[in-house]
Amino acid sequence: MDKSIFIGMSGAKQTMLAQQAHANNLANVNTTGFKRDFAQARSMPVFGEHFPTRAYAMTERPGTDLSAGAMMETGRALDVAIGGEGWLSVQAQTGEEVLTRSGSLNVDVNGMLRTATGEPVLGNGGPVALPPYDSLVIGQDGTVSIVPVGGPPDQLVEVDRLKLVNPPQDALMKGTDGFVRRKPDQAIDGAEPLDASVRLQSGFLEASNVNAVEEMISNLELARQYEMQVKVMQTAKSNSDATARLLQNLG
Amino acid sequence: MHPALWVSKTGLSAQDTNMSTISNNLANVNTTGFKRDRAVFQDLLYQINRQPGGMSTENSELPSGLQLGTGVRVVGTAKQFTQGNLQVTEQPLDMAVNGRGFFQVLLPDGEIAYTRDGQFQLNADGDVVNANGYPLEPNINVPENTTSITIGTDGTVSAVIENQAAPVQLGEVTLVDFVNPQGLMAVGNNLFRETNSSGDPQEGEAGIGGLGTIEQGMTESSNVEVVEELVNMITTQRAYEMNSKVVSTTDQMLQFLSQNVG
Numbered sequence: 402m403d404k405s406i407f408i409g410m411s412g413a414k415q416t417m418l419a420q421q422a423h424a425n426n427l428a429n430v431n432t433t434g435f436k437r438d439f440a441q442a443r444s445m446p447v448f449g450e451h452f453p454t455r456a457y458a459m460t461e462r463p464g465t466d467l468s469a470g471a472m473m474e475t476g477r478a479l480d481v482a483i484g485g486e487g488w489l490s491v492q493a494q495t496g497e498e499v500l501t502r503s504g505s506l507n508v509d510v511n512g513m514l515r516t517a518t519g520e521p522v523l524g525n526g527g528p529v530a531l532p533p534y535d536s537l538v539i540g541q542d543g544t545v546s547i548v549p550v551g552g553p554p555d556q557l558v559e560v561d562r563l564k565l566v567n568p569p570q571d572a573l574m575k576g577t578d579g580f581v582r583r584k585p586d587q588a589i590d591g592a593e594p595l596d597a598s599v600r601l602q603s604g605f606l607e608a609s610n611v612n613a614v615e616e617m618i619s620n621l622e623l624a625r626q627y628e629m630q631v632k633v634m635q636t637a638k639s640n641s642d643a644t645a646r647l648l649q650n651l652g
Numbered sequence: 653m654h655p656a657l658w659v660s661k662t663g664l665s666a667q668d669t670n671m672s673t674i675s676n677n678l679a680n681v682n683t684t685g686f687k688r689d690r691a692v693f694q695d696l697l698y699q700i701n702r703q704p705g706g707m708s709t710e711n712s713e714l715p716s717g718l719q720l721g722t723g724v725r726v727v728g729t730a731k732q733f734t735q736g737n738l739q740v741t742e743q744p745l746d747m748a749v750n751g752r753g754f755f756q757v758l759l760p761d762g763e764i765a766y767t768r769d770g771q772f773q774l775n776a777d778g779d780v781v782n783a784n785g786y787p788l789e790p791n792i793n794v795p796e797n798t799t800s801i802t803i804g805t806d807g808t809v810s811a812v813i814e815n816q817a818a819p820v821q822l823g824e825v826t827l828v829d830f831v832n833p834q835g836l837m838a839v840g841n842n843l844f845r846e847t848n849s850s851g852d853p854q855e856g857e858a859g860i861g862g863l864g865t866i867e868q869g870m871t872e873s874s875n876v877e878v879v880e881e882l883v884n885m886i887t888t889q890r891a892y893e894m895n896s897k898v899v900s901t902t903d904q905m906l907q908f909l910s911q912n913v914g
Contacts, residue, residue: 417654418701418720424656424898425721428663430891431670432693432724461718477732505692505730510832510851517692518727533831535862551861577719579695617894624901628908635912
């Protein structure tokens with residue numbers, strides 16, 4: 402059998418995987434704080450005791466685009482967006498510390514500050530708990546201050562400070578739950594250190610950093626590549642048909 | 653089948669839900685005391701096709717793996733309890749809460765529901781009821797021959813009755829607050845029900861203990877911003893169109909495959 406048909410098949414399959422990555426980016430075009438994933442193909446030569454003619458393609462995710470999304474004004478005191486670099490530190494369901502830029506926060510019935518998906522938000526010493534309050538202000542450095550219930554509005558009480566961190570970007574990766582965390586080989590002992598220079602803006606949310614047009618174009622481009630891979634398979638098939646005909650005539 | 657089909661399908665259904673939320677907000681742009689919803693999106697789990705850092709041979713490892721996202725979903729809708737504009741109506745039984753707090757009304761099943769809609773009226777018995785006829789809680793009864801009703805900012809209701817010089821105090825409109833108003837369950841008719849995540853209602857006098865004041869002769873308009881909703885509608889529609897483009901492109905790929913190979 403012509404070996405090119407396998408190469409065409411692997412190309413088509415890897416194109417499909419790349420297309421899933423782009424489709425996922427596009428599906429998350431309205432997800433607050435979403436960071437788009439890159440998809441790229443790498444040539445994977447086949448190693449072994451043979452003539453090195455073939456290199457298969459392999460789709461991989463070399464990383465995540467951590468650039469900032471647009472700021473959307475919401476006017477809600479518990480919505481925070483990080484300006485520039487930096488992350489909000491939250492506790493994942495597994496208990497580990499993970500990072501997010503999705504700052505649509507809520508206060509639950511026990512006064513715990515949680516993300517929109519329910520993960521506790523970390524402060525100076527663990528999850529942030531707020532006493533009952535009349536109004537709440539989150540400062541640029543993450544300081545959470547409240548006017549306690551019935552208290553005079555001019556006397557703000559500082560409750561906690563959101564844990565804002567800024568680990569080096571090349572040490573980060575997106576986990577299977579969509580939260581960002583350190584790569585296993587870049588892990589550090591203990592908690593992520595605070596970074597006092599991270600600034601956030603209350604009353605804003607960060608939009609997804611997906612460029613919808615770009616993703617759609619990638620999608621169309623991959624579709625054409627796929628068709629070309631199919632064409633390779635088709636050509637391999639017609640070659641094989643021609644061979645079969647030759648053999649028939651010989652007999 | 654092609655995974656991008658399923659991924660873009662999740663995108664379509666999430667944008668569809670978002671559009672329902674937006675259209676519900678727009679539909680309620682003139683509903684007294686309505687609070688807008690915002691759909692909260694979340695990316696779905698990622699599947700690991702190749703583990704980053706996995707060993708490719710005994711002494712080399714893959715520099716980066718392949719983790720593919722599986723789409724998006726709307727994880728919930730967040731009600732935004734920001735203050736709506738106060739509109740003067742001059743109706744003596746119209747009340748608006750300026751600040752935190754909800755009015756309480758007694759449902760026919762004996763439960764209490766909570767509302768920001770302060771358009772109250774009198775029924776045949778002289779009880780103060782909302783537009784659905786559910787009485788205000790605690791009940792306030794306005795006697796016959798009442799010439800005028802005054803509701804103070806602290807909720808005190810007093811009436812001037814014909815041929816009586818001194819006004820009569822009829823009762824007090826109390827407000828309740830919740831630790832997490834976003835956890836309230838909206839049941840329609842401008843009413844909310846208490847849930848485990850909202851916490852217990854904390855009743856108090858208006859203007860005290862963090863509760864807002866009661867403003868007589870005003871209603872609170874919906875907090876829907878038309879421009880914002882229209883802009884959200886446009887972005888949602890475009891996101892939907894692009895996700896449907898992925899579906900049709902993927903379909904054409906599969907069509908091409910099945911027509912040319914086989």
